[in-house]
Amino acid sequence: MTLQESIKQNKFKDEHHKLMLNLIYSGGLIQAEQTRFFKPYEISPQQYNVLRILRGQQTKPVSIGLLQERMLDQMSNASRLVEKLKQKALVTRNECKQDRRQMDVCITKAGLNLLEQIDAKIEAFEKRVTNLSKAEAKTLNELLDKLNT
Amino acid sequence: MTLQESIKQNKFKDEHHKLMLNLIYSGGLIQAEQTRFFKPYEISPQQYNVLRILRGQQTKPVSIGLLQERMLDQMSNASRLVEKLKQKALVTRNECKQDRRQMDVCITKAGLNLLEQIDAKIEAFEKRVTNLSKAEAKTLNELLDKLNT
DNA sequence: CAAATATATATGTATATACATATATTGTAA
DNA sequence: TTACAATATATGTATATACATATATATTTG
Numbered sequence: 578m579t580l581q582e583s584i585k586q587n588k589f590k591d592e593h594h595k596l597m598l599n600l601i602y603s604g605g606l607i608q609a610e611q612t613r614f615f616k617p618y619e620i621s622p623q624q625y626n627v628l629r630i631l632r633g634q635q636t637k638p639v640s641i642g643l644l645q646e647r648m649l650d651q652m653s654n655a656s657r658l659v660e661k662l663k664q665k666a667l668v669t670r671n672e673c674k675q676d677r678r679q680m681d682v683c684i685t686k687a688g689l690n691l692l693e694q695i696d697a698k699i700e701a702f703e704k705r706v707t708n709l710s711k712a713e714a715k716t717l718n719e720l721l722d723k724l725n726t
Numbered sequence: 727m728t729l730q731e732s733i734k735q736n737k738f739k740d741e742h743h744k745l746m747l748n749l750i751y752s753g754g755l756i757q758a759e760q761t762r763f764f765k766p767y768e769i770s771p772q773q774y775n776v777l778r779i780l781r782g783q784q785t786k787p788v789s790i791g792l793l794q795e796r797m798l799d800q801m802s803n804a805s806r807l808v809e810k811l812k813q814k815a816l817v818t819r820n821e822c823k824q825d826r827r828q829m830d831v832c833i834t835k836a837g838l839n840l841l842e843q844i845d846a847k848i849e850a851f852e853k854r855v856t857n858l859s860k861a862e863a864k865t866l867n868e869l870l871d872k873l874n875t
Numbered sequence: 876c877a878a879a880t881a882t883a884t885a886t887g888t889a890t891a892t893a894c895a896t897a898t899a900t901t902g903t904a905a
Numbered sequence: 906t907t908a909c910a911a912t913a914t915a916t917g918t919a920t921a922t923a924c925a926t927a928t929a930t931a932t933t934t935g
Contacts, residue, residue, distance in 0.1 A: 579871040584796050592863040593855045597756055598798060599870045604753020605799050606874065607746055612893070623921065641884060647733050649747060650754050654922060656885055661920080678883040678930045706742045709873055714741035717873075720866045721748045722728040724858055725755060761923070772891065790914060803892065805915060810890080827900045827913040 607705070614702045618695055619665070623650070627658050628667060628692055631684035638681030640673065667691060756854070763851045767844055768814070772799070776807050777816060777841055780833035787830030789822070816840060 580595070580602045581587050589595035611622040620628075630647045631639055645655040659682055662668040667688035673679035684692075706714065729744070729751045730736050738744035760771040769777075779796045780788055794804040808831055811817040816837035822828035833841075855863065 579874050581871075583800060584798060586796075592860055592867055593858070594852060595867055596855050596858070596863045596870075597852060599867055600749070600753045601756055601760075602753075602798055603870050603874060604749045604751075604757075607750055608753075609801060609893090611750075616893090621920070642882090647735075649733060649751055650922080651732060652758060652922065656883095657921075660885085673883095676883080676931070680884070703743060703746060706745050706873060708875065709742070709745070709869065711741055713869055713872070714745045717866065717869045718741055718744055718748055720858065720862055720869075721745075721752050722730075723862070724855060724866075725728050725752060726857065758923090765923090770890065791912090799892080801892065805913095806891080809915085825901070825913080829914070 610702070610705060614699075615695075618691060620662075620667075620691070623648070623653055623658055624662055624667075625692075625695070626653075627655070627662060628684055628688050631668060631682065632689065632692055636683065638671075638673070638683050640679045641682065642679075644682060662688070759851070759854060763848075764844075767840060769811075769816075769840070772797075772802055772807055773811055773816075774841075774844070775802075776804070776811060777833055777837050780817060780831065781838060781841055785832065787820075787822070787832050789828045790831065791828075793831065811837070 580599045583602065584598075589598070608622060611625075615622055615625055626649050627644060630644055641655045641659060644659070645651060645653060648655065659668060659670055659680075663670050667685055669683050669685055671681045673681045709717065729748045732751065733747075738747070757771060760774075764771055764774055775798050776793060779793055790804045790808060793808070794800060794802060797804065808817060808819055808829075812819050816834055818832050818834055820830045822830045858866065
């Protein structure tokens with residue numbers, strides 16, 4: 578459902594104005610879909626983001642600050658996300674020996690297992706953008722990168 | 727700051743996968759900027775969305791359900807947004823005489839005044855997409871509409 | 876060496892949505 | 906006419922970010 582169909586409005590001030598609304602709208606659609614996709618796994622898209630960053634670091638501990646830098650939304654509250662994941666035994670969190678202000682966060686085996694289960698299904702979810710060709714996806718990415726420079 | 731610069735990652739599985747992250751990222755950037763822009767006016771972007779819909783209806787009362795249909799995020803909780811705006815005296819909310827389940831929501835003079843103040847400044851905010859040409863904005867809109875079909 | 880400053884994280888409070896339930900009213904069917 | 910179903914909205918609880926403050930630790934400065 579396009580932006581116009583969704584909000585039942587056809588006239589926008591100009592293409593730039595429409596673009597801003599369209600980006601908020603399109604990003605929101607994907608996020609809502611992600612939330613629905615992750616629901617059976619009992620984690621949020623943001624928690625998934627954290628787990629993915631931790632898996633990428635393999636066994637190397639990650640600080641709360643580093644996590645936050647790597648989050649898709651850099652204003653995410655990494656502290657709270659980690660606390661929730663700890664409650665679910667998907668991560669561990671320990672004081673860093675070198676700097677006791679810092680925390681060492683690592684993914685657990687359960688966390689890795691969960692990501693494996695999700696990996697098996699996520700392609701189906703990611704299909705939602707495949708009505709655009711690869712060339713069109715590339716164009717969109719280039720324009721978004723230019724927009725965000 | 728592009729997606730890659732932001733999350734410090736250059737490799738994506740493919741252009742489609744990158745696109746999904748890029749859309750979430752780009753939409754989030756705009757929303758965060760909107761939140762900052764509206765902060766001095768003491769309303770949220772979602773409350774602004776409600777006021778704009780009400781202004782568009784002029785003096786015609788709007789039901790909670792109709793509001794919700796017109797919201798940019800159709801999963802918005804229109805009830806609560808209206809309640810907050812009522813507390814700020816920016817809208818009125820009365821029982822509909824024809825159907826007492828429904829509420830009639832209207833914008834107040836104070837609400838209209840606030841929108842006028844915002845209108846005077848919002849062009850500066852909307853400039854954030856003008857590093858794309860009109861043709862590029864149009865292309866992006868077309869691709870986003872195709873994506874969301 | 877101690878005080879001041881900076882850093883890292885946790886937590887408080889407010890708002891927004893996700894998902895669910897409750898309540899009141901209207902419409903429909905028997 | 907009444908019971909049932911549907912509709913409209915409000916509210917509860919959980920999670921996430923926005924913005925702020927608090928606490929502990931490390932670094933810097935005098």
